[in-house]
Amino acid sequence: MGVRQAAGLSAAAHAEAFFFGAGAGSRFCLLREPAGAVRGNVLYVPPFAEEQNRARRAAANCAGQLVEAGFAVLQMDLHGCGDSAGDFSEASWTGWLDDLRHAANILDRRHKAPLWLWGVRAGALLACELIPRLDRAPHLLLWQPVINGAQHLKQFLRLRATREALAMNEDLPNAKAAADQPLSLLDVVSHEHAARRSRGASHALRADWVAGKAVEVAGYKVSPSIAFGLDRAVFALPRGFSSRVVWVENTRAGAERASPASESTIATLRGAGVAVVLALTQDAPFWASAEREEGTGFAAQSAAALSALP
Amino acid sequence: MELEYAVLQILDDTLGLKGRAHFFEPDTPLLGALPELDSMAVAGILTAIEDTFGLAIDDGDIDGSDFATVGALVQWVSARLPA
Numbered sequence: 001m002g003v004r005q006a007a008g009l010s011a012a013a014h015a016e017a018f019f020f021g022a023g024a025g026s027r028f029c030l031l032r033e034p035a036g037a038v039r040g041n042v043l044y045v046p047p048f049a050e051e052q053n054r055a056r057r058a059a060a061n062c063a064g065q066l067v068e069a070g071f072a073v074l075q076m077d078l079h080g081c082g083d084s085a086g087d088f089s090e091a092s093w094t095g096w097l098d099d100l101r102h103a104a105n106i107l108d109r110r111h112k113a114p115l116w117l118w119g120v121r122a123g124a125l126l127a128c129e130l131i132p133r134l135d136r137a138p139h140l141l142l143w144q145p146v147i148n149g150a151q152h153l154k155q156f157l158r159l160r161a162t163r164e165a166l167a168m169n170e171d172l173p174n175a176k177a178a179a180d181q182p183l184s185l186l187d188v189v190s191h192e193h194a195a196r197r198s199r200g201a202s203h204a205l206r207a208d209w210v211a212g213k214a215v216e217v218a219g220y221k222v223s224p225s226i227a228f229g230l231d232r233a234v235f236a237l238p239r240g241f242s243s244r245v246v247w248v249e250n251t252r253a254g255a256e257r258a259s260p261a262s263e264s265t266i267a268t269l270r271g272a273g274v275a276v277v278l279a280l281t282q283d284a285p286f287w288a289s290a291e292r293e294e295g296t297g298f299a300a301q302s303a304a305a306l307s308a309l310p
Numbered sequence: 311m312e313l314e315y316a317v318l319q320i321l322d323d324t325l326g327l328k329g330r331a332h333f334f335e336p337d338t339p340l341l342g343a344l345p346e347l348d349s350m351a352v353a354g355i356l357t358a359i360e361d362t363f364g365l366a367i368d369d370g371d372i373d374g375s376d377f378a379t380v381g382a383l384v385q386w387v388s389a390r391l392p393a
Contacts (some may be wrong), residue, residue, distance in 0.1 A: 151366060155357040159350060161369055218350070252319045252362075255312075260364030284323050288354055291326045 013067045020102060021085075027099055028083035029076045029106070032067045040306065041107040042066055042116045042141070044075040045100060045123035045130070048230065049156060049220045051287040052081065055120055055143075058286045058295025065303040072111050073118075076103045089214040089221035093229020096126060101133050114139060116306065121287050122146040125233035132238055139244040141306065143298055144287065147265050149233030157205065159218040235265060237274060245269065245276045246305040248298050250283045277305050313391075316362060317384050324354040336381030341374055352377065365390055 014033045019026050044059060046052045063073040077084035078099050080091035104115060115138040119127035124145030131137060146152045208215050209224040216222075237245075247266060249258045257263060258278060266276050281297030315332075322331035325346040340347055355377075356367055367390075376386040 151360070155353070155360065158353040158356060158369060252316070252323065259361055261361070285358070288358060289323060289326055 020106065024085050026085040027076055027079070027102070029074060029103065031072065031074045031106075031110070032063055033072045033110075034067050034070050037070060038072045038111040038113045039070040040072075040114045040116055040139075041104075041111055042071045042073045042118050042306075043100065043104050043107055043138075044073065045117055045119040045127045046075075046078065046081070047121035047123050047287055048146075048152065049222075050218065051121050054287050054289065054293075055295075057292045058283075058298055059120065061294055061296065062299035062302050065299045066306065069303045069307045071116070071306065072107060072113070074103055074107050076100075087221070089223050091223055092225035093233075094225070096226075096229075097130055097133060100126060100130050104130070104134055104138075108135075116141050118302075119143070119145060122149065122152050122230065122233075124235055125149050125152075125230070128235055128237060129233065131241070137238075137241065137243045139246075139309075141246045141248070141302055143248050143302075144250060144285070145235055145247065145262070147235040147261050149230040153227065153230045156222075157217055237269065237272075241272075241274055244309055245274055246279065246302065246309075247276055248279045248281060248301045248305070250285055250297070251280050252282070252285075256280065277309075279305055313388055314380075314384050317359075317387055318380070320355055320358040320362060321380075321383075324351055324358055334380045336379065336384070338380045340379060340383065341377040347377070359387055363387065363391060 013035055016031045016033075018029055018031070020029060021027050042063075044063070046059075047055050059075065063075065066073050076099065078091065078096045080086040080088040084099075104117075107115065115134070115136065117127040117130060117138045118141040119125075120143040124140075124142045124147075127140060127142075205215050205227075209227045212224055214221040214223045215227070247258070247262070249262055251257065258266065258280065266278060269276050279301035281301050283295055283297035284291070284293050286293035286295045286298075314336075318331045318334060321327065321334070321340075322329060325331070325344065327346070341352075356369075356372065359365060360367055365387075372386070376382055
């Protein structure tokens with residue numbers, strides 16, 4: 001199955017896979033372009049670690065719909081991910097931002113059109129930090145954005161500690177390695193602290209990171225740079241941000257509202273004068289399950305929202 | 311009860327049960343009884359609980375017994391919701 005067919009594109013649209021950079025700087029890109037005029041450029045900013053893989057299908061579905069709506073969509077593998085050069089353990093947070101800035105420039109050279117950063121999950125945090133690095137303020141398309149990087153990192157580290165915490169007997173491939181490690185999450189800061197301050201990682205892991213060592217979690221070797229970058233990141237827009245924000249989130253318990261944290265963040269943004277369009281979908285959480293979720297709701301809401309805005 | 315429905319939906323989504331979770335009763339056993347409920351799934355459920363209810367769970371705050379049955383888990387979440 002060719003790239004075009006796999007990408008679900010109509011015959012008129014165009015898909016191109018290429019690398020920018022060379023050697024250790026080589027980065028894989030997939031660019032989809034509409035047949036006709038390009039009304040906007042969309043740069044995909046991927047989720048963190050395993051969520052990246054789980055999001056692939058839903059992201060591909062949406063990319064196809066955005067192209068049908070007249071947008072050029074660029075997806076790339078960041079340093080140490082997918083088909084790009086490097087090991088995950090070599091990646092750095094600022095390196096990832098450089099990769100994305102480079103990709104944004106590629107889009108800008110291809111088509112003079114407004115840029116949308118499509119931040120999925122923790123990609124939203126990268127998107128926020130990417131904004132000041134770009135020549136012009138982009139719009140934001142956010143999918144279930146992660147608002148607190150430290151909590152996201154803590155949730156990721158939980159994969160390592162849960163087994164010990166629940167005294168479960170499992171034959172994990174890294175079981176022996178995990179058993180030799182100090183219990184990582186059972187001595188975290190108090191509940192109050194965790195809620196208020198962004199200090200997710202336990203002292204033991206932090207010591208490893210401070211010493212410059214990558215820490216292995218669920219098959220991912222997390223470098224100190226990535227750990228600290230994620231740990232420090234919070235969803236925040238630069239003062240005076242006046243571009244558009246489309247926020248797509250799922251709601252599963254029948255409630256017609258976003259999560260408490262999202263509602264609070266959106267209220268803060270709106271209070272600061274940022275125009276936020278909130279779109280809710282009943283989709284299953286594709287980033288959280290091993291099932292290949294289609295994310296049809298996320299795609300439909302995104303295409304509709306981007307098409308509706310001038 | 312809305313809380314119970316939300317917790318069952320989290321179980322259903324995380325474990326890939328395709329709707330089966332909504333047939334669970336409060337005394338339906340979870341940990342040790344559901345093959346899908348491994349440590350990764352537990353981590354995923356805790357994360358989903360945090361995100362859905364706006365909680366920050368101290369991992370020293372949970373115990374195997376909190377996952378023993380549906381009812382135990384619902385009660386654990388309920389006790390941590392803002393009043």
